[in-house]
Amino acid sequence: MKNYEKYKVGYFMPPVNEMKWTKKDHVEVAPDWCSVDLRDGNQALIVPMSLEDKIEFFKFLLNLGFKEIEVGFPAASKTEYTFLRTLIEHDLIPDDVTIQVLTQSREHIIKKTFESLKGVKKAIVHLYNSTSLAQREQVFQKSQDEIVEIATSGAKLLKQYRETMPESHISFEYSPESFTGTEMDFALRICNEVIDIWQPTADNKVVINLPATVSMSMPHVYASQIEYMNDHLHQRENIRISLHPHNDRGTAVADAELGILAGGDRVEGTLFGNGERTGNVDIITVAMNMYAHGVDPKLDFSDMPSIVETYERFTGLSVHPRQPYGGQLVFAAFSGSHQDAIAKGMAYLEAHELDEWMVPYLPIDPHDVGRKYDADVIRINSQSGKGGIAYILEQTYGYAIPKQMREEVGYLVKDISDNAHKELSAEEIYEIFKDEYINVFTPVDINDATFKKVSTYKSDDGMTVDLNVTIDGHSYDVSAAGNGRLDAVSNALKKTPYSFDYTFVTYSEHALDADSNSRACAYIAITDQSGKLYWGIGIHDDIVAASINALVCAINRQNKIRPLNK
Ligand SMILES: CC(=O)SCCNC(=O)CCNC(=O)[C@H](O)C(C)(C)COP(=O)(O)OP(=O)(O)OC[C@H]1O[C@@H](n2cnc3c(N)ncnc32)[C@H](O)[C@@H]1OP(=O)(O)O
C-alpha cells in the first residue's frame, strides 16, 4: 500500500477543551428516529423502488413504529412525485406520523416540492446544500459568503412557500451537507443564519441535521463536532439536532451513539444501513444496542426474520449473516466452549428464575427478536462440544444425557460432522444418537422373559427369570436369579455360551415425554476389565423394561466394539 501518502485528514476538529460527552457511558433515552430508507436508501439502489414498492415499504416502516419518514425527493422523478401524491390523496399517512421531503436550494425544485405537498397534514421540508471545503472549491467554486447565500435564499423561499399552505403544518430541516468536511466555525455560521431566518418556536422546532455525508474521522471527532454545534447553535431550545451518519469508515453506529451523547436529539438512518456507498447508519443496530442496555428504543424489531425477508425483497440486497441483531448467524454458536457456556447460562437463568438477561455470548435473548434457541443458537459442526450436543438432544428431543456420557456422545457426533465436512441438523444428530445407543437389539435380543418373585417366610427380596434370548442369530433359554429383575436378566445372559464380561457402573432414568403416558428412558453404563465404559439407553412404557433394554444396548455396544466371544 505505497500510496498512503496521497491521503490526509479532511475533517476539522472543533475548538473544544473539554468533551462533555465523554462523561456519559450509554444512551439513556431513545432519540427521535427518522427513516430515510425511501430517500437516501432508495437513491442508492441499483433500481430504485417502484411506486407500488414504495407504498408497501412505507406501510412496513409504519409497522416498525417510525413516526418520521423521509419519503423522497419529490422533484427528482415522476415516481417520487406520484408516490407523495398517493400517500396524501389516499390518506395513507397516520395522524401521528410526519413525512419529510428533500429539496435542493433551487427555486424550481422548491416550488415543485411544495406543489407535491398540497393537502398534507404535517410535513418536514428538508433543505440542503454542500458546505465542505472540497465542495465549495471544486463543485460550487464559491466563497463562504456565496455558499451561505445558497442556504439563506433557500431558507427564505421555504418560508414564503409555507405561507401558501396555511392548512398544513409544515416545519423545516436544514442540512449543511458534507458537514464533516466543513470548518466548524463555518458550519455553525451557516446553520445559525438559516435558524435566524426560520425563527423556530417551541411548537414548530427546526431540525438542524448534521450529516457525516462522508465519514472522515474517528467517531470521537464527530461527537466533538456535534457537541460544538450543540453548545453554540442559536435558539438551541427550539432546535432538534439530527445526526445522519454514513458508514464509509465502518463507524456509522459509533458516530450515531457518540453523537447522541454529545447532544443529538434525532437520528436519520435506514434499516440494515442501506444507503449511498457503504450505506447510512443502521437504525436497527443503534436501536437494538439501546435495547441491550435496558432502554426502550421505541421501535419494534421483535420479528427480525420477517423484517429481513421484507427488506431483502424490496431492496434486492441481502442482509449479511453477521449483520448485528438481524443476520442469520448472529446468535449461532458452533464452537464447543461457547455452546457449553450458553447451555449453562440458560440453565442458570431458569434455575434461579432470573428476570434479567445475562447469558454468556448472547448479548440479547434471541427470542426477543423472533429467533429460536434450537434452530438459531446452538449449531453443531466439527468445532462443537459435548455441552452443545447434549443441549440439542435435551431441548429438542428430551434426552437428559448423564454427565459422564456426554463426552463420548460429543465426539461421536462431531467426528461424523468432521468427516462429512458439514453442519449437522438436530434431526441428523438425533439419528446418530439413536442408531448408536437407543434400543439397539443386535446381536443380543431378548425375546421373552418370565419373572418370579423369590420369597421365603422371612424375606421377599429376589427374582428369578426364565429368559429366551437370541444372540447372533441363535436362540437360547436360560434361567437365573438376581436381587431384582435387571440383575436376574444380567445373570441369565451371563449363563449363555457367550462370555459376557462386564460389571454395572451407573444407572439413571427419567420420563421422556411430558404427559401422563410418558415413556421411561433408562441409561446404563457397564465396564469391562480394561475400565472402558459402554453406554446403552432403553426406552419402554415400563421402567424395568426400559432398564433391561438399556442393559442389552450397553452389551450390544460393547460387543459391537469388541466382537462377540463365545
Ligand atoms: C448527500 C445526498 O444524498 S444529497 C441528495 C442527493 N439526491 C439526489 O440527488 C437524488 C435526486 N436528484 C435529482 O433527481 C436531480 O439531481 C435533481 C432533479 C434534484 C436536479 O437535477 P439537475 O438539475 O438535472 O441536476 P443536478 O442535480 O446535477 O444539478 C446540479 C446543479 O445543481 C447545483 N446544486 C446541487 N446541489 C444543490 C443544492 N443543494 N442547492 C442548490 N444547488 C445545488 C449544482 O451546483 C449544479 O449547478 P450548475 O448547474 O450550476 O452546475
Ligand SMILES: CC(C)C(=O)C(=O)O
Ligand atoms: C441530504 C443529506 C442530509 C444527506 O443525505 C447526506 O448529507 O448524507
Ligand SMILES: [Mg+2]
Ligand atoms: Mg445521506
